[in-house]
Amino acid sequence: MTPTLWSAIRSEWIKFRSVRSTLTGLLTFVVLTIGISAVVCIAVKSHWNDPGSRFDHLVFDPTSVSMTGIFLAQFAVGTIGILAITSEYGTGSMRTTLSAIPRRLRVVLAKMVVLATAIIVLGEVVVFAAFTIGQSIFKGTVPTASLSTGDVARAVIMAGVYLTLITLFAFGIGLILRTTAASIIVFTALLLIVPVIVNFLPSALQNDISKFLPSQLGSSMWAATQPTQTFAWGTSTSILALYVVAIVGVGSFLLQRRDA
Amino acid sequence: MLKLDHLSKQYKDTLAVDDLDFEVKSGVVTGFLGPNGSGKSTTMRIIMGLDRPTKGRATINGKSYHDLAAPLREVGALLDAKAVNPSRSARNHLRALAASNKIPYSRVDEVLDFVGLTSVAGKKVGGFSLGMSQRLGIAGALLGDPGVLLFDEPVNGLDPEGIRWIRDFFRTLAKEGRTVFVSSHLMSEMAVSADEIIVIGRGHFITSGTVDQLTATASGTVLVRTSNPGALTQVLPATAQSEALNDGALRVTGLTAEDIGNIAFAAGIAIHELTPQRASLEEVFMDLTASSLQYGHQSPGVPS
Numbered sequence: 001m002t003p004t005l006w007s008a009i010r011s012e013w014i015k016f017r018s019v020r021s022t023l024t025g026l027l028t029f030v031v032l033t034i035g036i037s038a039v040v041c042i043a044v045k046s047h048w049n050d051p052g053s054r055f056d057h058l059v060f061d062p063t064s065v066s067m068t069g070i071f072l073a074q075f076a077v078g079t080i081g082i083l084a085i086t087s088e089y090g091t092g093s094m095r096t097t098l099s100a101i102p103r104r105l106r107v108v109l110a111k112m113v114v115l116a117t118a119i120i121v122l123g124e125v126v127v128f129a130a131f132t133i134g135q136s137i138f139k140g141t142v143p144t145a146s147l148s149t150g151d152v153a154r155a156v157i158m159a160g161v162y163l164t165l166i167t168l169f170a171f172g173i174g175l176i177l178r179t180t181a182a183s184i185i186v187f188t189a190l191l192l193i194v195p196v197i198v199n200f201l202p203s204a205l206q207n208d209i210s211k212f213l214p215s216q217l218g219s220s221m222w223a224a225t226q227p228t229q230t231f232a233w234g235t236s237t238s239i240l241a242l243y244v245v246a247i248v249g250v251g252s253f254l255l256q257r258r259d260a
Numbered sequence: 261m262l263k264l265d266h267l268s269k270q271y272k273d274t275l276a277v278d279d280l281d282f283e284v285k286s287g288v289v290t291g292f293l294g295p296n297g298s299g300k301s302t303t304m305r306i307i308m309g310l311d312r313p314t315k316g317r318a319t320i321n322g323k324s325y326h327d328l329a330a331p332l333r334e335v336g337a338l339l340d341a342k343a344v345n346p347s348r349s350a351r352n353h354l355r356a357l358a359a360s361n362k363i364p365y366s367r368v369d370e371v372l373d374f375v376g377l378t379s380v381a382g383k384k385v386g387g388f389s390l391g392m393s394q395r396l397g398i399a400g401a402l403l404g405d406p407g408v409l410l411f412d413e414p415v416n417g418l419d420p421e422g423i424r425w426i427r428d429f430f431r432t433l434a435k436e437g438r439t440v441f442v443s444s445h446l447m448s449e450m451a452v453s454a455d456e457i458i459v460i461g462r463g464h465f466i467t468s469g470t471v472d473q474l475t476a477t478a479s480g481t482v483l484v485r486t487s488n489p490g491a492l493t494q495v496l497p498a499t500a501q502s503e504a505l506n507d508g509a510l511r512v513t514g515l516t517a518e519d520i521g522n523i524a525f526a527a528g529i530a531i532h533e534l535t536p537q538r539a540s541l542e543e544v545f546m547d548l549t550a551s552s553l554q555y556g557h558q559s560p561g562v563p564s
Binding site for chain 1: 308325328332337348356
C-alpha cells in the first residue's frame with residue numbers, strides 16, 4: 001500500500017489530461033504540424049518547374065520538407081512542457097502536489113514520464129501523418145521519399161524524438177524559472193533568437209556554434225540527408241538529450257532547495 | 261501527534277518563526293493564535309515540508325513530513341483553499357491526490373459527499389465560491405482519513421452557517437481522537453472552537469493553555485466605589501495602580517478584591533462597591549500581543 005513512483009505517475013497523468021490547456025495545446029500541435037507541412041509541400045510542388053529552381057532541386061530533401069510544420073509545432077509542445085510545471089506554481093497547486101508527494105524528485109520524474117509518453121506517442125503519429133501526406137502531394141511532380149529507405153524512416157522517427165526532447169527541455173526551463181511568461185520567453189529566445197544572433201558572428205565562429213543550437217541539432221535529427229554545418233544525427237540526439245539532463249538537473253536541484 | 265522542536269525560520273532579515281517548541285495533543289482542538297504576520301502560516305508550511313526550517317524540526321507521529329511514506333494518510337491539511345488549478349474539476353483534483361497516495365477512488369466520492377459537493381463534482385474549481393473552495397480543501401484534507409489535521413484560517417470567507425458547521429466538525433474530529441490544529445487571528449473564534457490555545461506573536465511563543473486559564477492569568481482589574489477615593493489610593497501599596505473614573509469610582513490593577521477590602525477595612529475607609537472585572541479573551545489577546553504586532557494600527561481617524 002506504500003505509494004510508489006507509479007502512483008505519482010498515475011496522479012500526474014490525471015492532472016495532465018484533466019485540464020483544457022493540455023487538450024488545446026495538443027490539438028494546436030497536431031494541426032500545426034500536419035497543416036503547415038502540407039501547405040509547404042503544395043507550395044513546393046506548384047513552383048517545382050519554375051525556371052531557375054535547378055539549384056533547389058540539388059539540395060531537396062523530400063523527407064524533411066514534408067515535416068516542415070515541426071518548426072512551429074515545437075513551440076506548441078514546448079508550451080505544454082512549460083505549463084506542466086509553471087501552471088502548478090501559477091495556481092499555487094504546487095503546494096498541494098508537494099504535500100501529497102513530499103519526495104520532490106519523484107514529482108519531477110512522474111511529470112517527465114507523463115509528458116514524454118504523451119508527446120512521443122502523439123508526435124510519432126503526427127510526423128508519420130505529415131510525411132505520408134507530403135509524399136502523396138509530391139507524387140508525380142516532385143521526387144518522393146520512401147520509408148523503406150533506412151535514412152528516411154530514421155528521420156521520421158527522430159522527428160518524434162526531437163519533439164519529445166524539446167518538450168522536456170522546455171519543462172526544464174519551466175522548472176527553473178517557475179513562471180509561464182518568463183519560461184516561454186527564454187524557450188523562444190533559445191530556439192529562434194539565439195540562432196539569429198549567431199548568424200551575425202564571423203562565419204568561422206558561426207559554424208562552430210550553430211551546430212550546438214537546439215534547432216540545428218533538430219534539423220540534423222529529422223533530415224534524411226545530413227544538412228551542412230550540423231553533427232551527424234546520432235551525435236545531435238545525444239547532445240540534445242544531454243541538454244535535457246543538464247537543465248532538468250539544475251531545475252531539480254533548485255526544487256530540492258527552494259521553499260515551495 | 262504533532263511536535264515542534266525548537267523550530268525557527270529566518271527569511272533574509274526577518275525571523276518569521278522564533279524557536280517554537282510545543283506539542284499539539286490529540287483528542288482536542290488546539291487553536292494556533294496570533295496576529296496577522298506572526299508566523300502561523302509559515303509554521304504550518306514547515307510542518308507540511310513545504311518550507312525548510314532554519315533550525316529545529318517539526319515531526320508528525322515522530323517523523324519529518326518528508327519521511328512519511330503516504331503523507332495524506334497521516335496528515336490532512338487545508339492551507340490555502342484557492343491553491344487548486346481552476347480549470348480542473350473537483351473530482352479530478354481529488355482523484356489526482358488519491359492516486360498519488362494509493363487511496364481508492366471510492367473515497368473521493370465519500371469525501372465529496374461529506375462536504376456536500378457531489379452535485380458540482382464535475383464542475384471546474386475556478387467557478388467555485390470561497391466557501392465551496394474551503395469545502396473542497398476540507399475534502400482533500402480528509403481524503404486519507406488522517407490522524408493529524410491542520411487548518412490555516414479555515415473560517416475566513418465562510419458564512420455563519422458554514423462557521424458553525426466547521427466548529428462542530430473540528431469537535432467531531434477531536435472526539436475521534438485526532439490531532440486538530442487550527443490557526444486563526446481571531447481570539448473570539450478560537451474562544452468558541454478551540455479547547456487549548458497556543459498564542460504566538462512575531463514568530464515567538466507567548467503563552468498557552470485552556471481558554472479559562474488564559475483569562476485567569478491575565479491581570480484583572482477591580483472596580484471600587486468608596487466615600488473617600490483619595491484616602492484609599494494613599495493606603496494602597498505602590499505595586500498597585502489605581503485610576504480614577506469619571507463617576508468617582510476607582511479602577512485598581514494589581515490587587516485582588518479581597519486585598520483591597522482588607523486594606524480599606526484596616527484604614528477605616530467605607531467601601532460601597534467592590535467588583536472584580538474579568539478580562540475578556542479579546543482583551544487578554546490584545547494585551548499579550550500588543551508588543552508583538554508586526555503591522556500596528558494608528559488610532560482610528562483620517563490623518564490630517
